[in-house]
Amino acid sequence: MAVVRLRAPLSELAGGRRELRVEGATVREVLRALEREHPAIAGWILDERVSIREHVNVFVNGEKSREETELAADDRIHVIPSISGG
Amino acid sequence: MTQLLVGTKKGLFTLQGDGGSFEISSRAFAGEPVEYAMRDERSGRYFACVTSAFYGPKVFYTDDLGAEEWQQAEGLALPEGGEKSLERLWIVTPGEEDGLLYAGGAPGVLFESRDGGETWALNDSFWNQPTRPEWSPGAGGMCTHSIATWPGDPQKLALAISAVGVWLSDDGGQSWRHGNKGLYPRYMPEEKREETLDLCVHNMHRAPARPERLFMQFHGGVYRSDDAGESWISIAEGLPSDFGFPMVIDPDDPDSAFVIPLVADMDRVTPDGRVRVYETRDAGETWTERGDGLPQEDAYLTILRQAFAREGSGESMSLFFGATSGDVFGSRDAGATWFTAATKLPPVHSVRAA
Numbered sequence: 001m002a003v004v005r006l007r008a009p010l011s012e013l014a015g016g017r018r019e020l021r022v023e024g025a026t027v028r029e030v031l032r033a034l035e036r037e038h039p040a041i042a043g044w045i046l047d048e049r050v051s052i053r054e055h056v057n058v059f060v061n062g063e064k065s066r067e068e069t070e071l072a073a074d075d076r077i078h079v080i081p082s083i084s085g086g
Numbered sequence: 087m088t089q090l091l092v093g094t095k096k097g098l099f100t101l102q103g104d105g106g107s108f109e110i111s112s113r114a115f116a117g118e119p120v121e122y123a124m125r126d127e128r129s130g131r132y133f134a135c136v137t138s139a140f141y142g143p144k145v146f147y148t149d150d151l152g153a154e155e156w157q158q159a160e161g162l163a164l165p166e167g168g169e170k171s172l173e174r175l176w177i178v179t180p181g182e183e184d185g186l187l188y189a190g191g192a193p194g195v196l197f198e199s200r201d202g203g204e205t206w207a208l209n210d211s212f213w214n215q216p217t218r219p220e221w222s223p224g225a226g227g228m229c230t231h232s233i234a235t236w237p238g239d240p241q242k243l244a245l246a247i248s249a250v251g252v253w254l255s256d257d258g259g260q261s262w263r264h265g266n267k268g269l270y271p272r273y274m275p276e277e278k279r280e281e282t283l284d285l286c287v288h289n290m291h292r293a294p295a296r297p298e299r300l301f302m303q304f305h306g307g308v309y310r311s312d313d314a315g316e317s318w319i320s321i322a323e324g325l326p327s328d329f330g331f332p333m334v335i336d337p338d339d340p341d342s343a344f345v346i347p348l349v350a351d352m353d354r355v356t357p358d359g360r361v362r363v364y365e366t367r368d369a370g371e372t373w374t375e376r377g378d379g380l381p382q383e384d385a386y387l388t389i390l391r392q393a394f395a396r397e398g399s400g401e402s403m404s405l406f407f408g409a410t411s412g413d414v415f416g417s418r419d420a421g422a423t424w425f426t427a428a429t430k431l432p433p434v435h436s437v438r439a440a
Binding site for chain 2: 009010040043044045047048049050051053055056081082084
């Protein structure tokens with residue numbers, strides 16, 4: 001199981017939890033499993049294309065990763081908004 | 087007491103006021119772009135279209151603005167696994183049946199709710215239009231920004247999209263056809279103007295007292311239709327510019343329309359450094375300047391498409407508009423005289439009277 005770390009407002013959509021253990025072999029699978037466990041978060045990280053939103057960054061063990069990134073047990077996934085905006 | 091919902095680049099501001107005196111009573115969605123906010127007067131429910139730069143577009147609703155507890159509406163998404171994602175939500179409009187609402191957004195989409203706005207479904211017929219692969223977005227995206235219902239008849243609908251023109255339905259949105267005859271897109275090559283789908287409508291409103299009549303602000307043009315949107319005639323003569331975005335009509339007067347001209351598409355500010363609203367009461371035959379009380383010197387404002395609103399009707403109709411400068415202006419006498427309702431807000435995206 002991977003360890004997913006979330007910040008507000010995503011953590012609020014996950015029942016107030018900032019850290020969750022979620023099953024999945026890839027980043028996409030973990031994020032989809034997260035949506036199933038916490039439906040309120042659906043559409044916030046992954047869009048309808050089942051792609052990570054353009055201005056959301058996902059790091060695995062500190063490395064910026066994509067949907068297809070494969071995971072090992074206890075990998076740490078951080079979901080963080082990108083440094084952008086105006 | 088008037089309650090104004092002001093969507094801005096940095097949140098939703100609620101202004102409350104009597105006469106010409108307004109104050110900020112609440113702020114929601116701090117830091118987030120609020121494209122549009124309105125209150126469904128049938129249910130009293132408030133809606134806000136919020137486009138997070140990070141987490142995408144959502145619609146939120148609340149039945150108690152003071153409680154500041156907004157719920158996310160469900161179902162506002164494109165089909166999963168496709169090539170596109172929902173980009174922005176531009177408008178929420180009550181329909182002509184109990185609990186029916188419509189929402190328009192980009193890329194050129196229409197959603198429907200039949201439970202008062204809690205859950206929504208994509209209008210598949212419109213999403214699957216055969217010409218969709220040829221559609222092009224305007225500068226603000228391919229936005230469905232105007233949804234004109236027909237009073238008392240839920241079967242008749244008119245949509246306007248930047249930049250895919252006018253679409254009409256006589257069967258409640260099960261099928262659609264164009265309503266673009268007479269529109270003149272001078273931004274296209276001459277040989278393409280008759281046949282192009284790239285028709286950049288900026289705003290469209292139906293006159294409820296004469297529903298076969300609609301008014302339109304185009305990307306270079308102001309038009310009227312007297313046949314329910316099938317065809318259009320220019321009514322721009324007499325305006326300082328035929329470019330602009332917002333439009334308001336007096337619901338009791340089917341000959342009325344109000345526009346706020348900007349210089350041109352290459353210079354989207356109020357002409358001559360003067361802020362002026364233009365009013366017609368004869369269906370566009372003549373236009374009257376309404377600027378008494380508005381900035382008339384060194385004022386180069388931009389007023390966006392959803393940032394002009396009304397409350398009431400007739401000679402005592404109130405008008406309100408906001409600019410990207412963060413100023414909000416109001417009139418309590420149908421535009422004859424104006425006052426400043428707010429200054430120094432974030433850039434204003436939308437204004438609606440609750």
